[in-house]
Amino acid sequence: MNHALDNSLEVPPSVAMSDVVVLGPGTFDHPQPGEFLKKNHPVAAPVARESINARLEIMKYQVSLPDYEHCVADGACKPADPRRIGNVPVTGVSHIDAEAYATWLSARTGETWRLPTDVEWAYAAGERFRGDVESDESDPNNPALRWLAQYRTETALGRKPDPEPRVQGDFGINSKGVADVAGNIWEWTSTCYIHATMASDGAGIASSIDNCGVHVVEGFHRTYMSNFIRDGKRGGCAVGTPPDNLGFRLVRDRPSLVQATLRRLGLS
Structure with missing residues (x-):
C-alpha cells in the first residue's frame, strides 16, 4: 500500500483490498485486559463474551517501513527508531507515532483508519491470540513472588529472543487470513490499561480506573506499554520479558449508508 507523496503524482484513493482482510x-470468549484485584490480591483476568457486530476490515500485514516513511516524508510522522531498510514492518514506533500515521x-x-481495539485484534488473531502472562501465586507482603512466577510462566511458553524484523509474511x-500475528x-x-477491583462475591467488576497513558x-502474548515508549526493551509497563519490537496495523471503518449519503451530498 505504497502512497505517492510527490504532488505531481496521483495519490491512491484507498489501500488496495489485497492488503486488507x-x-x-x-x-x-475473551480474557479482559488490565490488572484485576480481589480483596487486594491480584487475580486472573475475568473472561467476557465479546461480540464483533459488524464486519471488521483489518490490514493483512503490519504497516511496513516503506509505507511509514511516506508519512515521515510528508512531515506528519516522526522517523522510526531505529531505522532499518527493506520491506519489513516499521518498528521503534510509539502509540503516539501509530496514531499520527492513522x-x-x-x-x-479519504477513509477512516484507526488502531484496533484489544477485542478486535484478538478476534483477528484467532488461534494465535494469547492473553496476559498469569500466575496463581499471590502474596501481598511479597509481590516479587508473583513477578517471578510470571517470568517462569513466560519462559515455559518457549519464546526466544528475535530482535530483527522479518520480511512481510515470514511468520505465516x-x-x-491475517499475516504475521504473534511473531516478533x-x-x-x-x-487503555485498566486497574480494576473485582466484587467480593466474584460477580463481575466492582470498580475500575482507566489509565490512557x-x-x-x-x-506473542498481551502486555502493556506507556504511550511514548518506542522500544520496549528500554522500559515501560511490560510484564515479563520486554517486547522484541513495537509496531502496528490498522483497521478501516466504513461509513454507514446514511453517513455515505450525507457525505456525497456534502452535508457531513
Missing part, C-alpha cells in the same frame, strides 16, 4: 461478525493515512485516502498466515512484532491497540499491545 475482511472478517464477518462473530462472538468469542491520522495521516485517513487524510491521504493464520486461519483468518508487538502491535499497539487503542485499548498506557495502552494494550498484542503479540
